[in-house]
Amino acid sequence: MEAKANGPKEEESRIDPPTNPMVTPLLSDLYQFTMAYAYWKARKHNERAVFDLYFRKNPFGGEFTVFAGLEECIRLIANFKFTEEEIAFIRASLPETCEDGFYDYLRGIDCSDVEVYAVPEGYVVFPKVPLLRVEGPIAVVQLLETPFLNLINYASLVATNAARHRSIAGKSKLLLEFGLRRAQGPDGGIGASKYSYIGGFDATSNVEAGRLFGIPLRGTHSHAFVSSFMSLDEIMEKSLQSSDGSSTCEDFVSLVQAWLSKIKWSHLSHGIFGETNQSELAAFTSYALAFPNNFLALVDTYDVMRSGVPNFCAVALALNDLGYKAVGIRLDSGDLAYLSCEARKFFHIIEKEFGVSNFGKMGITASNDLNEETLDALNKQGHEVDAFGIGTNLVTCYAQPALGCVFKLVEINNQPRIKLSEDVSKVSIPCKKRCYRLYGKEGYPLVDIMTGENEPPPKMAERILCRHPFNESKRAYVVPRHVEELLKCFWPGSPDKAREELPPLMQIRDRCIKQLQQMRPDHVRRLNPTPYKVSVSAKLYDFIHFLWLNEAPVGELQ
Ligand SMILES: Nc1ncnc2c1ncn2[C@@H]1O[C@H](COP(=O)(O)OP(=O)(O)OP(=O)(O)O)[C@@H](O)[C@H]1O
Ligand SMILES: O=P(O)(O)OC[C@H]1O[C@H](OP(=O)(O)OP(=O)(O)O)[C@H](O)[C@@H]1O
């Protein structure tokens, strides 16, 4: 197909449908359809509306949030079209008094007249600043409220949760997402894997997420595998070729037993253990025969130091004789700080005693109900864990089950709108706005500022007054070293107009890691973090308060 004169090639510009086929125009609340009908009935449906999608409070007691879920929103609107079956269902769900013309109207709807400006996915974001600004015919944009919130709330929450776990674990640790079995259903599981990866996890055990998104897959084995073996006699196929293929060990089981005996009687490890569990030894040996290049053993089924670790070392040393390097162990119960240190000491003893270089650096993975607090406790106690497998607390976002993103009308037919509330933090910021991040001389972001759409943008090296949107006394002058416009055009209305790229997941992850690194450390620390400043221009401040006074009825005291 020919490339269009000034546009991308058609196939390049085509945007895939949402990952989850359940994400359709019907994945919405009934009231969006009743409102759409009422807009249509009032001939208001094509009025041009601007909505902001934002949250009011950072999750997990922190002062930052990682924005995620944008690509799935763009996929939804790029493919937004009702099927006849869907229209028939809406017709059956609305009162019979609804006129037929509405269903013809629905049949014709797509998002070619909708514009979405958004913060790039993976960015660090803050309360009140729009993550998305959605503009279009009010009835259509209204229908997008629920699916957009659904696609962004959990994605951003779990990406933030992952980023927090990464920040405590430290850069050098491997973080594995193990949560599929505990996730809130299939979409929760897939979403958790995808967005934990964006938040800085290294890999997932979720095979379907690996296929869909190219996330690295990792895994060990379970207690069932260990306890399914009864004795070494079960192992029928005992031969193992050396890693370079030059020789074959006909009886790998005997080689393992010989090593276990050597370890047991070596003067350095003497007394640490007596008889190890032989069924566990059989399981480890079998696993090594199946995966000589990827041997990793779960060592806590019977007794970590008296059985699991010595059995593991015997198999690892036998593999070493044949030129293979074992990967390491996994600890899944007990005191993970203590056991990891004990295991590490044992590996060092083996290295010294038998001259196997780097044996002391053997990988130690830990799992079992890990969360921010346990990671923090392990750090404080000192530990020797290289990789953490985290499931339940990560994917269910146990510490906070939802991020409260909302979708509020800020302008209709060029008329700014405000939503008032007794609770000042819930008052919406009116107007179609532009948002900027101002950077200071040390390179850190200093403040986010929202301005009216037609105000001149803040300029580098030029002093600008940044005001708290609601608190009159809170204001500061900023001379930015660098100004970044936050809301970029991700959906200009049609797939062949210029728009921001939807980058691969890996790039979003890199962006997220970079974003977190460039934050001033006190904003992202765990204990008593400093709030990041979110502000409005002086002009917007005045306008908000003018509108507020205009819209709020004056009470009468009797
Ligand atoms: N050194 C440590 N400091 C703080 N918390 C730890 C430490 N080691 C382990 N933990 C945590 O303590 C909890 C122990 O959980 P629990 O008592 O259910 O497990 P367990 O008895 O060790 O193992 P099992 O799964 O066999 O019952 C887990 O959440 C684990 O992450
Ligand atoms: O603890 P999480 O953070 O959710 O991580 C995943 C857990 O899932 C696995 O076992 P499972 O919990 O199914 O069984 P177990 O606790 O008896 O090992 C694994 O051994 C971890 O313990």
Ligand SMILES: O=C(O)c1cccnc1
């Ligand atoms: O591979 C593992 O060790 C694993 C995978 C999922 C859950 N728990 C552990």
Ligand SMILES: [Mg+2]
């Ligand atoms: Mg468990």
